[in-house]
Amino acid sequence: MKSLTADSTGVGRRVELSVSGMTCAACSARIERKLNKLDGVHATVNYAARRASVTAASSVDDALLVETVEKAGYQAAVLAPASEAEPDDDRARDLWRRMVVSIALFVPICDLSLLFMFLPQARFTGWQWLLLVLALPVVGWAAWPLHRAALINARHRASSMDTLVSLGITAATGWSLYAMFFQTGSAGDAVGWRLLLRPEGAIYLEVAAGVTAFVLAGRYVEARAHRNAGDALRELxxxxxxxxxxxxxxxxxxxxxxxxxxxxxxxxxxxxxxxxxxxxxxxxxxxxxxxxxxxxxxxxxxxxxxxxxxxxxxxxxxxxxxxxxxxxDTQLAAMVRMVEEAQSGKAAVQRLADRISAYFVPAVLVAAAGTLLGWLLAVGSPQEAFTAALAVLVIACPCALGLATPTALMVASGRAAQLGIFIKGYRSLESTQDIDTVVLDKTGTVTDGRMTVVEVSCVPDVDVRRVLRLAGAVEDVSEHAVAAAISSHARAELETLPQVERFAGMPGLGATGIVEGHDVLVGRAKLFHERGLVLPEDLDRTRRKWEQQGNTTVVVGCDGSAVAVIAVADRVKPSAAAAVAELHRIGLRTVMLTGDNDATARKVAEEVGIGEVIAEVLPDEKVEVVRRLQSEGRAVAVVGDGVNDAPALACADLGLAIGSGTHVAINAADIVLVREDLTAVPDSIRLARRTLRTIRGNLVWAFGYNVAALPLAALGLLNPLIAAAAMALSSVLVVSNSQRLRRFSGSTAHRDGDTALPEA
Incomplete structure (x- = not known):
């Protein structure tokens, strides 16, 4: 998808590129590095999603971006506005065909290779040609995408996972041909450990076929996982x-x-x-x-x-x-953009992994050469030296590193979208881990935000309809929920309202205007006190009584005198109490922050289970409250929906906007909740934290696997065939662990999934 956004300099546009030909994190890191060398360009390349998200200055042409990717040895295309990249079904089908052929031939190749290696007397005239006929379709046709990618990389003086795999397959095949046609060999001891230190004349065709089969199987699983992870986004x-x-x-x-x-x-x-x-x-x-x-x-x-x-x-x-x-500009388009941007995000540790992957392949090639030389110098056996070097080449592919973050983000953001939760990227996820306090706005967040007039009290000799006519005209211009309730009630009673002149709104306090020649003031009692206007005793007593009952009160003044009090009520959301209870269950403190009067706020807080209330706060004061809580050492999340909540949402460590709220609030937030059910708040935090655990588990496994496996391979303690299977299995495990996020359930469902996933 391509759309205009501001870049880091304040001007620019966003371009989404579909990138094909990537096979590992080293590929994505190389493309990202090439794009970021262009002036006015900031790019993030997602290996799992096969996408490049580019923020480019207006002077940078799309064709230049595509050309830069192609010069790096890959294919790219600009995604049109509002389009969703087609799922890579052709790639999955091609991988499936090649995988089936390689697995079908691997079994007889493996059996015959081991038989002829350990029992030379079983060999017959032309046995070499039989193995060759079985092996060529695997190491040639099935493995061709790996060889082609390696050749493209070599032409651009680069290397990738395919370089390692292609070299491993080619080396194993070449050595096998040499052993089959030019070495006689002798029968070796078929004890299990002899699989590691092969006899003279040993052949490695089963390794070449096995590496091909395992790599293709791993990539097929990746392709299917990518297809499944994108299902929610495509459905959206x-x-x-x-x-x-x-x-x-x-x-x-x-x-x-x-x-x-x-x-x-x-x-x-x-x-x-x-x-x-x-x-x-x-x-x-x-x-x-x-x-x-x-x-x-x-x-x-x-x-x-x-x-x-x-x-x-x-x-x-x-x-x-x-x-x-x-x-x-629609909400649907905005939601799709948010999911796409979330899926293109990278953790700080993932960026480190990408940088490591860029240098990892050359380092492995050096390590393999060093292993070969070391074994030759130490034991003098070319057979054992080749076995160890081949194992190093095969085991070291950094594919799992490149999949650790993007696969988890793709699955989590897709599942979140199905639950009405839209996460704006990895930084939003990271913010949830330290949150200990959740600040909830009252009107429109804890309550429905659809207020209604329940009672009107006037001073003697003032008609109720006259009060509604004056107050309704002023409030009809305002967008506040209380104002909307008064104007709607007035219209229902009177059908039409007069025009207001010289309207002036005072956020958090009220509004004023001239209606039919009268100076009308509508707002909180605090506004009247600040202006030196005294409420009649009976009117003030009624106001306090209504507020103690949990109602919001609005005082109406005409020509410098308070003439009426209007009681407005807002219903608490049915899901509010359950949401607060769930927040407490996961160890978070809750605070209600509102501009409403203290008595009304405390009644609502008591109803839903919130113990701490900060009431009668003006919009600009909400930011100060959040900062004060942060200065006390709290990590604060703010949940709101209105324009007046936007500064607090932006100031908070984590901002969660109710999706039915204003665009200003949504733009300021880190997480957008389009579900009216307030349990989306704890659900979003639980899902974000669970995703973080999954990503960290993936990275721990991927790093730990390479750190542990490489020394074993270099020491000759790892059969190349087992190394190939382990390499493919590492990617499959990372993808499978990420896929478990699809089973995340909301607060209203069974919570067995709330426990941490296995992390390594």
Missing amino acids: AALGAKAVTVLLDDGSQRQVPVDELGVGQRFLVRAGETIGTDGRVVDGQAAVDCSAMTGESVPVEVIANDEVVGGTVVLNGWLVVEATRVGQ
């Missing part, structure tokens, strides 16, 4: 409708591709159809299935003025929707 990208029924000005209907839909256009969605883009319902009523986007299983009833999201499905009824966001 496929949610969008392909066409929409647009309502024209003359009342007629016309079906157009969704790409041609513009902001402000109205379109019809019937039962069973997918909503084409994000929009606002202007007519109709329907139940909408949001499960694919948010993980919510219960359909949502929508009516006029409700917001709907592209990619969701109308189950019954019909809707006329006015498009508010189209193309790359």
